[in-house]
Amino acid sequence: MTAKQRKTRPQAVLPDLPSTSYAVLGLLSGERELSGYDLRKWASNSLHFFYWSPSLSHIYAELRRLEGLGLVSQRIEPRGELRARRLYRITPAGLDAVRTWVRTAPVDSTVLKHSVALRVWLGHLIGLDSVHDLVAEHIAATEMLITDIRRAHDTAPAETTNAYAQAILEWAQEMQAAEIDAFGRLQAKLDRTRPALPAKAS
Amino acid sequence: MTAKQRKTRPQAVLPDLPSTSYAVLGLLSGERELSGYDLRKWASNSLHFFYWSPSLSHIYAELRRLEGLGLVSQRIEPRGELRARRLYRITPAGLDAVRTWVRTAPVDSTVLKHSVALRVWLGHLIGLDSVHDLVAEHIAATEMLITDIRRAHDTAPAETTNAYAQAILEWAQEMQAAEIDAFGRLQAKLDRTRPALPAKAS
DNA sequence: GGGAGCATGTAACGGGTTACATGATTGG
DNA sequence: CCAATCATGTAACCCGTTACATGCTCCC
Numbered sequence A, B: 001m002t003a004k005q006r007k008t009r010p011q012a013v014l015p016d017l018p019s020t021s022y023a024v025l026g027l028l029s030g031e032r033e034l035s036g037y038d039l040r041k042w043a044s045n046s047l048h049f050f051y052w053s054p055s056l057s058h059i060y061a062e063l064r065r066l067e068g069l070g071l072v073s074q075r076i077e078p079r080g081e082l083r084a085r086r087l088y089r090i091t092p093a094g095l096d097a098v099r100t101w102v103r104t105a106p107v108d109s110t111v112l113k114h115s116v117a118l119r120v121w122l123g124h125l126i127g128l129d130s131v132h133d134l135v136a137e138h139i140a141a142t143e144m145l146i147t148d149i150r151r152a153h154d155t156a157p158a159e160t161t162n163a164y165a166q167a168i169l170e171w172a173q174e175m176q177a178a179e180i181d182a183f184g185r186l187q188a189k190l191d192r193t194r195p196a197l198p199a200k201a202s
Numbered sequence C: 001g002g003g004a005g006c007a008t009g010t011a012a013c014g015g016g017t018t019a020c021a022t023g024a025t026t027g028g
Numbered sequence D: 001c002c003a004a005t006c007a008t009g010t011a012a013c014c015c016g017t018t019a020c021a022t023g024c025t026c027c028c
Helices: A002-008 A019-027 A036-044 A056-068 A092-104 A115-121 A128-155 A163-192 B002-008 B019-027 B036-044 B056-068 B092-104 B115-121 B128-155 B163-192
Strands: A072-079 A082-090 A111-113 B072-079 B082-090 B111-113
Touching (some): A019 A036, A019 B115, A056 A072, A082 A092, A115 A128, A115 B163, A128 A163, B019 B092, B036 B056, B128 B163
8 A cells, every 4th residue: 555655656746736837947947037027038939839828927826836835936136216026046846846847747648729720620611712711821820930939049048048948949940840831731632622622713 | 980890890790709619619510410428529539639629528518608609509319218318409600600710710829738848848957868768758659649540530430521621630640740750850969969968878 | 208118916707627426328 | 247438417626818907117
């Protein structure tokens, strides 16, 4: 029985937090002091492309929770005229928790909600020409996204980046490029079935 | 002023529903009568791969909401010994709503929460060997997912499929294959930097 | 003068999940 | 006999967003 208990929790007891908490903790894992506002900006330029772009209010709430758990600490930086900032820093316990999570969390499946794919799936409701327009629009948007990722990749300040962070941004670019390719093939495929589908003549 | 109002809502007034409601409505757009349980099964074999795999309780709640809006109708099918089923069918208004949504909804960006990417991004906390293990595990899981998609593609009953649904399942397979490729390249890339990173000898 | 960026936070709400509750039939 | 599948639903809860509130500085 005790053996069984040991087996279910082999390591230290990880606080049972959602992975987004660990995302925030990860942003702080460089051991620099950052404000909620800073975190938000940085997340928009990195996490955004493969994980999450959190709202500010959520970040603040998350920081308070992590502080309550002793995973981050807080100090207030007075700045004279300017509004004081609340700076957060990861604690040893926090570093430990995020490291354990990264190493041992179960590989839970990716959350993907692709509303364009959903709409193409329902293409029979709107016809081939409308689907074509929709996909074309999406491809254009994806091209812009790639540009954003490339910019983030190229302009990342040295102290926020490393081989892993760079590799993931390159991975994200490749994935978006693959998406453009795959949608291109999808369009070609649908076109080949055109004679069989009712569609307005151009 | 009236011109302005007309401009913000150019078409019929679409009920302001989350896209997941339209996903459920889309499942019913084939105009067959289906139970909540049926929808769940079907979603797990189609929507699951590119959009969403809803919980049963959510589907039931969604159906009640759609019924309240007059977008689906309900009837109870008595089945003697067996527990009666509640069968839902899309109404003309519902068909109209989902069609309008598919055609005119803004291309809102894909929601992607890729926790493996997040963990690789934090790879500096655990070192190259651990990242390798993590990625290898993920690639294996992705291969299984491709198998699932292929099975769904090949076994889809004729009355639930069409050229669009098939094309999206093929698209989903290609995307997962691309993910395996991209992670493979990421691993190779990280290996090339190995001399610069501290890692245990094998 | 006005808008964008900096900076923090509260309140209300909606979306979606898990756990719980119930019970029958079918197949190994 | 037990597990899986069929079938529906409630309650509690958490995650995360939007809207609101406040105020300062910098730049056009």
